[in-house]
Amino acid sequence: MAAYRARASDGVAWITGASSGIGRQLARDLSGLGWTVAASARGSDELERLSAEATGSGGRIVPVPCDVTDAAACAAAVDRIEAEIGPIALAVLNAGTYLPARGEKLDTALFERTFAVNLLGTTNALVPVVQRMKARRRGQVAVTGSLTAYFGLPSAAAYGASKAAINGMAQSLRFDLEKLNIRIQVINPGFVETPLTAKNDFFMPGLMPVEKASARIVAGLQRGGFEIAFPRRLAVTMRAVANLPHGVRHAFVRWFTGWGKRPLKE
Numbered sequence: 001m002a003a004y005r006a007r008a009s010d011g012v013a014w015i016t017g018a019s020s021g022i023g024r025q026l027a028r029d030l031s032g033l034g035w036t037v038a039a040s041a042r043g044s045d046e047l048e049r050l051s052a053e054a055t056g057s058g059g060r061i062v063p064v065p066c067d068v069t070d071a072a073a074c075a076a077a078v079d080r081i082e083a084e085i086g087p088i089a090l091a092v093l094n095a096g097t098y099l100p101a102r103g104e105k106l107d108t109a110l111f112e113r114t115f116a117v118n119l120l121g122t123t124n125a126l127v128p129v130v131q132r133m134k135a136r137r138r139g140q141v142a143v144t145g146s147l148t149a150y151f152g153l154p155s156a157a158a159y160g161a162s163k164a165a166i167n168g169m170a171q172s173l174r175f176d177l178e179k180l181n182i183r184i185q186v187i188n189p190g191f192v193e194t195p196l197t198a199k200n201d202f203f204m205p206g207l208m209p210v211e212k213a214s215a216r217i218v219a220g221l222q223r224g225g226f227e228i229a230f231p232r233r234l235a236v237t238m239r240a241v242a243n244l245p246h247g248v249r250h251a252f253v254r255w256f257t258g259w260g261k262r263p264l265k266e
């Protein structure tokens with residue numbers, strides 16, 4: 001097990017997807033705890049606003065615009081942070097997108113986009129940051145999955161698969177990264193009130209304000225356990241449902257979500 005847990009005095013916290021939702025709140029909370037936060041997303045205007053809001057909060061937030069689907073841009077962002085802001089002690093790779101995928105209207109572009117942002121966008125940022133941490137023999141990285149990674153849910157064929165891949169990747173990398181004193185964690189949120197979930201027209205059990213979600217993440221980063229999953233009751237229930245036989249689970253999810261009664265949208 002990697003012994004290292006990052007502290008604000010060790011260097012910079014890099015957050016991707018920091019312009020909105022969970023990443024934005026986390027940037028504010030970590031800067032409030034005295035961290036210097038390098039905040040990345042594609043657009044710079046929102047990052048500049050976030051940076052201005054953080055003035056006087058203890059730490060500071062420095063905008064580092066970067067499209068995570070561009071591997072060279074991620075490597076350049078890491079170079080810039082390390083040269084101009086400080087060594088990355090903590091990386092929270094949070095940028096993500098949700099595009100509902102329906103079986104009756106399959107679209108290859110939707111799968112490509114989802115995997116480009118959620119999975120490859122994470123590895124594009126992870127690889128250069130781990131190279132730096134490896135050289136220092138210490139670091140803490142959290143990648144962002146979702147409770148939807150536990151089993152297949154309606155409309156989540158692309159999103160859930162990308163988040164399941166994130167979980168598998170983190171589990172595998174943990175074996176090697178722990179030898180390098182790099183702690184890897186996976187954040188699996190349930191439903192959080194952000195622009196990403198605002199477009200959902202279905203019941204979201206355990207829907208949580210973004211402030212509460214960020215507080216859970218901060219606590220999980222400080223504790224250092226492998227998985228940061230919340231809300232707890234939903235996570236425990238989802239794990240139990242995941243262990244049901246396929247037929248029973250499928251029937252339960254179809255009933256619980258009302259998906260069996262939904263008309264096809266061809």
Ligand SMILES: NC(=O)c1ccc[n+]([C@@H]2O[C@H](COP(=O)([O-])OP(=O)(O)OC[C@H]3O[C@@H](n4cnc5c(N)ncnc54)[C@H](OP(=O)(O)O)[C@@H]3O)[C@@H](O)[C@H]2O)c1
Nearest residue numbers: 017019020021022041042043067068096146191192194196
């Ligand atoms: N909200 C939930 O209920 C929930 C549940 C489980 C997991 N999650 C995960 O938590 C993470 C944050 O979600 P959220 O709800 O906070 O979503 P959000 O409010 O939509 O924020 C997504 C962030 O990702 C950034 N982003 C998107 N594409 C990007 C790209 N190509 N390059 C760089 N940044 C990009 C966005 O900024 P720009 O558009 O400016 O680039 C934005 O800052 C995601 O990984 C999501 O899958 C969320």
